[in-house]
Amino acid sequence: MANPATGAATVAPATDRTALDTPPPELLGALKRYLLALADDEMLLGHRDAEWTGLGPILEEDIAFSSMAQDELGHAKIWYGLRHELGEPSPDRQAFLRDAPDWLNARLLELDRGDYAASLVRQYLFDLAELLRLEALTGSAWKPLADAALKLRQEEKYHLLHGQAYLERLAKGADEARDLLQAALDRLWPYALAIWEPVEGEADLVAAGIVPASAALAPVWRAAVVTRFERAGLTVPLSHDAVTGGRRGEHGPELVTLLAAMQGLYRSDPEADW
Amino acid sequence: MTEAAVTAPAGLRLTPATVLEALDAVKDPEIPVVSVVELGIVQSVTVDGDDVTVAITPTFSGCPALHVMREEIEACVLALGARQVTVDIVLDPPWTSDRIAPAARERMKAIGLAPPPPAARRAFAIDLELLPRADAPSEAPPACPFCNAMETELENAFGPTICRALYYCHACQQPFEQFKAL
Numbered sequence: 001m002a003n004p005a006t007g008a009a010t011v012a013p014a015t016d017r018t019a020l021d022t023p024p025p026e027l028l029g030a031l032k033r034y035l036l037a038l039a040d041d042e043m044l045l046g047h048r049d050a051e052w053t054g055l056g057p058i059l060e061e062d063i064a065f066s067s068m069a070q071d072e073l074g075h076a077k078i079w080y081g082l083r084h085e086l087g088e089p090s091p092d093r094q095a096f097l098r099d100a101p102d103w104l105n106a107r108l109l110e111l112d113r114g115d116y117a118a119s120l121v122r123q124y125l126f127d128l129a130e131l132l133r134l135e136a137l138t139g140s141a142w143k144p145l146a147d148a149a150l151k152l153r154q155e156e157k158y159h160l161l162h163g164q165a166y167l168e169r170l171a172k173g174a175d176e177a178r179d180l181l182q183a184a185l186d187r188l189w190p191y192a193l194a195i196w197e198p199v200e201g202e203a204d205l206v207a208a209g210i211v212p213a214s215a216a217l218a219p220v221w222r223a224a225v226v227t228r229f230e231r232a233g234l235t236v237p238l239s240h241d242a243v244t245g246g247r248r249g250e251h252g253p254e255l256v257t258l259l260a261a262m263q264g265l266y267r268s269d270p271e272a273d274w
Numbered sequence: 275m276t277e278a279a280v281t282a283p284a285g286l287r288l289t290p291a292t293v294l295e296a297l298d299a300v301k302d303p304e305i306p307v308v309s310v311v312e313l314g315i316v317q318s319v320t321v322d323g324d325d326v327t328v329a330i331t332p333t334f335s336g337c338p339a340l341h342v343m344r345e346e347i348e349a350c351v352l353a354l355g356a357r358q359v360t361v362d363i364v365l366d367p368p369w370t371s372d373r374i375a376p377a378a379r380e381r382m383k384a385i386g387l388a389p390p391p392p393a394a395r396r397a398f399a400i401d402l403e404l405l406p407r408a409d410a411p412s413e414a415p416p417a418c419p420f421c422n423a424m425e426t427e428l429e430n431a432f433g434p435t436i437c438r439a440l441y442y443c444h445a446c447q448q449p450f451e452q453f454k455a456l
Binding site for chain 2: 060063064066067068070071072073074075077078143144147148150151152154155158161162165
């Protein structure tokens with residue numbers, strides 16, 4: 001069992017840094033990439049979650065996934081917004097006018113929603129990672145990033161409350177439910193590990209106290225995942241083989257299909273006023 | 275609240291106080307008994323001559339009502355006689371449900387919406403064992419807005435809007451909504 005306190009020490013932000021109002025110019029490229037990875041993860045998960053609207057297995061879950069979709073899209077807008085302030089196009093243009101090779105999401109988030117078990121497992125694996133990352137980012141030396149992380153972190157507790165409740169209820173229920181959850185976990189695991197693939201230039205941002213090292217967060221997350229899934233009676237794969245590439249713009253066919261569906265309307269008239 | 279020099283011509287005296295007073299007429303479209311001021315989303319009002327800047331902060335970051343409130347705030351201040359109105363969205367300090375005014379909480383109850391309990395505060399530390407457990411909610415269940423009984427239970431952490439959860443009252447056997455603590 002990993003000691004969360006030990007994990008905390010490894011990801012605690014440097015305390016001897018000075019707060020930055022503007023990021024150093026030489027770090028701008030890396031910072032924009034890091035923010036893009038955050039934004040793209042949220043945008044795609046929001047889109048996939050929204051696919052359950054009207055189709056949820058029960059009304060409560062229809063509502064839950066629709067609400068989580070709204071939350072994730074809200075988070076994406078904030079991250080794209082920070083990039084906009086750094087000189088990038090508007091959040092809408094970032095989300096709807098980029099082709100697959102320009103997306104820096106982890107591939108976990110682009111995968112088809114699959115069955116309900118797969119969506120539940122993906123959401124929970126990602127939420128645990130997001131909470132850890134946000135927690136660490138609240139100590140960022142770049143104030144706008146710290147402010148945003150503090151804001152978004154508050155909202156995560158409802159996602160975790162939901163994920164944990166359903167994971168435990170279903171995994172401890174009928175064998176079929178347990179088997180579906182285990183199958184989803186086995187399939188998604190290599191993709192989930194790649195949440196922690198760093199973007200190019202992350203090390204420079206870490207050295208400047210702007211972001212936490214992904215490599216330091218990964219084992220804390222893994223320990224949390226093991227604790228929680230095993231409590232529900234599921235087995236977390238031992239593998240460390242991650243399906244990386246997403247943070248470098250390498251994606252599967254699922255992203256191309258997703259973008260066609262998500263961006264089609266906007267691209268038909270990018271200047272339209274909604 | 276930022277105080278600013280008022281250089282408006284005689285007869286038109288815009289001040290942060292008059293702007294705030296006027297903004298009490300702008301309601302949350304999803305909770306029409308609560309104004310944006312009572313909700314605590316107005317972070318600051320700055321008046322510079324005839325130009326007014328209002329800084330607001332989102333409740334939940336994905337709240338679709340935010341842009342509606344933004345437009346209504348702009349229209350409201352323009353109607354007050356401002357020449358130019360800017361509504362900025364800021365995140366510092368982050369909104370918390372503890373900011374909701376006491377009178378507004380009473381009005382929420384009157385429409386069957388349980389007001390949020392005090393938001394749980396955690397020290398800055400990554401301690402995963404402190405994360406909310408499904409079987410050990412971090413906040414006590416709210417009193418039923420209909421019968422005030424405390425025998426209520428969380429049915430779903432998500433409700434008809436992203437700021438609401440669904441509860442059930444075992445005393446009067448009514449489902450009800452709660453504005454989530456944040």
